[in-house]
Amino acid sequence: MRALQLIETLIQHEEQQRQEIHLVPSENAATMVSRLPLLMDMYNRYFFNEQQDALAWNFNGARNVADLETKLTIPLLKELSGARYVNVRPVSGLQAMLMVFMAVGGGAGAHILTVSPHDGGHYATKGLAAELGLHAHGIAVSNLDELDMTEIERQLERWPIRLIYLDQSNGLFPFPVAPLAELVRRRDPSIHMHVDTSHWLGLILGGAIPNPLAEGADSFGGSTHKTFPGPQKALICTNESTVALRLKLKQHDLISSHHFGATASLGIALMEFKEHGAAYSRSILRNARRMAACLDHYGYVVIGKELGYTGGHQVWVNPEAQGLGSYEASERLYRVGIHVNVVSPLPTCEGPVIRLGLNEFSRLGAEESHTAALADIMHRAMMQTDSEAALRKEVRSLRQCLPDHYGLELGSDEIRKKYDDLLRLVLTGLQGGRKECD
Numbered sequence: 001m002r003a004l005q006l007i008e009t010l011i012q013h014e015e016q017q018r019q020e021i022h023l024v025p026s027e028n029a030a031t032m033v034s035r036l037p038l039l040m041d042m043y044n045r046y047f048f049n050e051q052q053d054a055l056a057w058n059f060n061g062a063r064n065v066a067d068l069e070t071k072l073t074i075p076l077l078k079e080l081s082g083a084r085y086v087n088v089r090p091v092s093g094l095q096a097m098l099m100v101f102m103a104v105g106g107g108a109g110a111h112i113l114t115v116s117p118h119d120g121g122h123y124a125t126k127g128l129a130a131e132l133g134l135h136a137h138g139i140a141v142s143n144l145d146e147l148d149m150t151e152i153e154r155q156l157e158r159w160p161i162r163l164i165y166l167d168q169s170n171g172l173f174p175f176p177v178a179p180l181a182e183l184v185r186r187r188d189p190s191i192h193m194h195v196d197t198s199h200w201l202g203l204i205l206g207g208a209i210p211n212p213l214a215e216g217a218d219s220f221g222g223s224t225h226k227t228f229p230g231p232q233k234a235l236i237c238t239n240e241s242t243v244a245l246r247l248k249l250k251q252h253d254l255i256s257s258h259h260f261g262a263t264a265s266l267g268i269a270l271m272e273f274k275e276h277g278a279a280y281s282r283s284i285l286r287n288a289r290r291m292a293a294c295l296d297h298y299g300y301v302v303i304g305k306e307l308g309y310t311g312g313h314q315v316w317v318n319p320e321a322q323g324l325g326s327y328e329a330s331e332r333l334y335r336v337g338i339h340v341n342v343v344s345p346l347p348t349c350e351g352p353v354i355r356l357g358l359n360e361f362s363r364l365g366a367e368e369s370h371t372a373a374l375a376d377i378m379h380r381a382m383m384q385t386d387s388e389a390a391l392r393k394e395v396r397s398l399r400q401c402l403p404d405h406y407g408l409e410l411g412s413d414e415i416r417k418k419y420d421d422l423l424r425l426v427l428t429g430l431q432g433g434r435k436e437c438d
């Protein structure tokens with residue numbers, strides 16, 4: 001690929017994003033301000049000296065911005081999560097999972113409970129556990145919104161479980177943590193209970209669903225870019241000093257570059273979330289339920305209808321009854337500028353089903369009226385009642401009329417001017433502007 005073609009490809013992608021609507025529950029739109037550190041010099045610097053010890057600056061490229069991690073990201077995350085100890089070093093949800101397995105999984109030969117992919121667990125959890133010599137058993141689930149507590153008690157009798165790792169990638173309702181924590185406390189408090197909140201973080205930190213630590217879990221964590229609108233990264237939160245220490249010891253072996261720029265970006269995303277997170281997280285629940293109800297009204301099979309469709313950001317729709325396969329439906333939506341996810345297996349579903357997430361749409365400021373308008377376009381796109389060109393135009397105008405008021409408050413003229421200075425500096429720096437040398 002030549003430079004011109006490369007640049008044209010990038011322009012085309014960037015322009016397209018501004019005209020399309022993303023409904024993939026695993027993704028979100030971080031704000032421009034929070035993305036800046038990913039473009040800046042700091043993104044290419046290492047930072048190991050977490051204590052900022054004056055005599056331990058082995059790498060000091062990020063020394064003058066180290067406070068962004070230690071005095072912005074970490075304290076804000078502690079405040080929003082209610083955790084005494086937080087670890088912002090993992091670069092992805094899977095790496096956070098690996099760190100938890102290594103720190104509190106019990107070591108090779110130990111038994112753990114995880115969520116089977118058929119019940120909504122992440123596809124990689126069991127394999128990753130097996131790589132470490134852990135025996136992962138599928139935690140008993142009784143319904144879309146319930147664990148089977150009687151069977152879990154039997155599982156705890158049958159195997160010497162060391163870790164319960166509640167990973168729910170495909171979930172309409174967050175599994176209840178409190179009864180499980182209560183069972184663990186009663187039977188064997190030495191079992192570690194971790195909730196992988198990759199999909200749920202924004203809903204938890206915004207207060208729309210319960211915080212696992214308040215419900216009795218020992219730790220929670222996962223990716224920062226699904227319902228939480230941050231950079232692609234991950235974190236782990238706990239109130240237990242021994243757990244925090246074990247994680248730190250494993251961090252030493254697992255993570256060298258923790259992507260300092262992404263950690264700074266996370267700090268800005270947390271600042272923004274502190275301001276807007278509560279309203280945003282509640283709007284996700286409203287928009288998800290509205291989307292589900294509209295698609296149900298149009299005659300699609302919407303999973304979880306009997307439970308109120310959804311208690312989170314995800315909506316699962318099967319267009320089979322309309323004589324349409326999920327992949328074909330997704331393709332028709334893609335052609336008009338709507339991105340959805342097709343997933344198999346999804347709990348209680350046969351074959352591939354469309355998995356929607358209302359997180360990014362809500363982050364851009366969508367209200368229920370926008371959601372209803374989107375559902376209407378989606379129905380017409382799937383049923384091909386209108387031309388693709390006309391529908392693409394409708395999607396573009398819906399996308400462009402979203403208010404997108406989420407983000408850092410740049411209030412005064414002075415702040416705006418400084419922000420413009422920063423943008424100029426970053427962009428000219430990236431272009432490698434040259435000055436005459438003496």
Ligand SMILES: Cc1ncc(COP(=O)(O)O)c(C=O)c1O
Nearest residue numbers: 092093094122167168169198223
């Ligand atoms: C429960 C769970 N854990 C881990 C991951 C992996 O996260 P990442 O893609 O950030 O590695 C996911 C991603 O979907 C997830 O849902």
